[in-house]
Amino acid sequence: xxxxxxxxxxxxxxxxxxxxxxxxxxxxxxxxxxxxxxxxxxxxxxxxxxxxxxxxxxxxxxxxxxxxxxxxxxxxxxxxxxxxxxxxxxxxxxxxxxxxxxxxxxxxxxxxxxxxxxxxxxxxxxxxxxxxxxxxxxxxxxxxxxxxxx
Amino acid sequence: xxxxxxxxxxxxxxxxxxxxxxxxxxxxxxxxxxxxxxxxxxxxxxxxxxxxxxxxxxxxxxxxxxxxxxxxxxxxxxxxxxxxxxxxxxxxxxxxxxxxxxxxxxxxxxxxxxxxxxxxxxxxxxxxxxxxxxxxxxxxxxxxxxxxxxxxxxxxxxxxxxxxxxxxxxxxxxxxxxxxxxxxxxxxxxxxxxxxxxxxxxxxxxxxxxxxxxxxxxxxxxxxxxxxxxxxxxxxxxxxxxxxxxxxxxxxxxxxxxxxxxxxxxxxxxxxxxxxxxxxxxxxxxxxxxxxxxxxxxxxxxxxxxxxxxxxxxxxxxxxxxxxxxxxxxxxxxxxxxxxxxxxxxxxxxxxxxxxxxxxxxxxxxxxxxxxxxxxxxxxxxxxxxxxxxxxxxxxxxxxxxxxxxxxxxxxxxxxxxxxxxxxxxxxxxxxxxxxxxxxxxxxxxxxxxxxxxxxxxxxxxxxx
Numbered sequence: 001x002x003x004x005x006x007x008x009x010x011x012x013x014x015x016x017x018x019x020x021x022x023x024x025x026x027x028x029x030x031x032x033x034x035x036x037x038x039x040x041x042x043x044x045x046x047x048x049x050x051x052x053x054x055x056x057x058x059x060x061x062x063x064x065x066x067x068x069x070x071x072x073x074x075x076x077x078x079x080x081x082x083x084x085x086x087x088x089x090x091x092x093x094x095x096x097x098x099x100x101x102x103x104x105x106x107x108x109x110x111x112x113x114x115x116x117x118x119x120x121x122x123x124x125x126x127x128x129x130x131x132x133x134x135x136x137x138x139x140x141x142x143x144x145x146x147x148x149x150x
Numbered sequence: 151x152x153x154x155x156x157x158x159x160x161x162x163x164x165x166x167x168x169x170x171x172x173x174x175x176x177x178x179x180x181x182x183x184x185x186x187x188x189x190x191x192x193x194x195x196x197x198x199x200x201x202x203x204x205x206x207x208x209x210x211x212x213x214x215x216x217x218x219x220x221x222x223x224x225x226x227x228x229x230x231x232x233x234x235x236x237x238x239x240x241x242x243x244x245x246x247x248x249x250x251x252x253x254x255x256x257x258x259x260x261x262x263x264x265x266x267x268x269x270x271x272x273x274x275x276x277x278x279x280x281x282x283x284x285x286x287x288x289x290x291x292x293x294x295x296x297x298x299x300x301x302x303x304x305x306x307x308x309x310x311x312x313x314x315x316x317x318x319x320x321x322x323x324x325x326x327x328x329x330x331x332x333x334x335x336x337x338x339x340x341x342x343x344x345x346x347x348x349x350x351x352x353x354x355x356x357x358x359x360x361x362x363x364x365x366x367x368x369x370x371x372x373x374x375x376x377x378x379x380x381x382x383x384x385x386x387x388x389x390x391x392x393x394x395x396x397x398x399x400x401x402x403x404x405x406x407x408x409x410x411x412x413x414x415x416x417x418x419x420x421x422x423x424x425x426x427x428x429x430x431x432x433x434x435x436x437x438x439x440x441x442x443x444x445x446x447x448x449x450x451x452x453x454x455x456x457x458x459x460x461x462x463x464x465x466x467x468x469x470x471x472x473x474x475x476x477x478x479x480x481x482x483x484x485x486x487x488x489x490x491x492x493x494x495x496x497x498x499x500x501x502x503x504x505x506x507x508x509x510x511x512x513x514x515x516x517x518x519x520x521x522x523x524x525x526x527x528x529x530x531x532x533x534x535x536x537x538x539x540x541x542x543x544x545x546x547x548x549x550x551x552x553x554x555x556x557x558x559x560x561x562x563x564x565x566x567x568x569x570x571x572x573x574x575x576x577x578x579x580x581x582x583x584x585x586x587x588x589x590x591x592x593x594x595x596x597x598x599x600x601x602x603x604x605x606x607x608x609x610x611x612x613x614x615x
Binding site for chain 1: 361362365366367368369370371372373374376377380417421424425428431432472475476479515
């Protein structure tokens, strides 16, 4: 379950923008497509196939943001992000789902569990922008005035 | 007297005619002949044959001689008119001269209306029931009937009344059979319609799941294509730089190294094939879903053909995957089964219904076990869930149409009754066992071969592999 991809582009001497993210989805192909998209953007990408596996992985890695599906076996995405936000309040969460359920989005936003709710099929540039925005907002909260740092 | 002696030959012929009326295709024609036989024997000029209706409230004139045409088919209330009086009292009646003079009919007939000079009326009696009335008449100027004529005719007619009753029962039975056939064909048409409606309702329930199933591959294929575009741009960029380096005819490896500057071709090269393979697999996944849906919604397959039921189960599972996967783990215990002669799209509908029911019975998360097996000339397919189960009070009712324990809007209440009728039409059977709180098992039994195709179409047979 644990994968770590290095940034595709070889950087120069300066500090690269290389945040660690975790993507959770029960479809391996979806994970694969998202991983290659974010790796290309310079992210360090971890993946997990379900909620419990994601929680286990988060105990071992430092991660800034989680992208999670909603419909998954064993634990749904909302339950997962609730647990993540309880245990790691500084991790931002984005829900990426094919289920256009406004209730889920409303609960997620109301309970401050989600900073973005994105529908599948996703639009690459939008998803990238949403994730970047969430990460920068998270860094701003953690250390005001310093974002975007490395 | 012109009255022919009602001898044995005449009575036999009368009986034959009455009996014929029981079997004839044209009941009116045969009754007409029967009446004519009597009219001729008594040298009468006219006559009528009436039958008492089922509720014993009116008489219908079913045959007539020397009567205006519209009279045949008309009805008379029992107790009114002369015929009504005879039917009511069950007694023969001789009328001679002006009817109005007879005290019994003073209030029953209009004065001055045209009436025959002489008439005889006989009730047709079977086991103390009056089933009809025969009347014959002579016009003015003809000799009158006598009491002897009346009783001689009554004896003969009493004898054949039973044959006429048979005729009537036969007609009624034929009508009933026709009505039953009509109702059956109507029911069959309705059932076919319901079956399709239920199927569409089932699909409707699954639509969100199916959309999800399709969205997933579409999402990653789309995303991969965007990445592929980036990869292609990188590759084209490197190629362009190589070409430029060649143009300068510089053998300097540093220039060639420069051409790759900032572009990680290693990663692209490693990932490119995977990206394409995964995307192609996604396309075939969408294609498969579309094909499964088409197979499922196909309603035109009316012929039985040998089919692999395990493949049917797999296709059905593929359609319902989105709906099921978040509620249950699927456990397959497929035993070897031969090809089974059936209408596969209908049998798939049964499978889908059983699997969706199983998933809907599960509160939270559970397991659905699907098993197959064979026992002599029959196969069985079993769907077991770890759901809420069905109480013993509901269990006998689950195959009833419109019986449902699901909330309004979930299910039509027709799924199991339609499944049962599909299985029945395949000469199979369906059984259910349930323990409340533990789960339910539904078992479908199907014969491996169909004895004869109900639609009269040839059953395609081939050796089971």
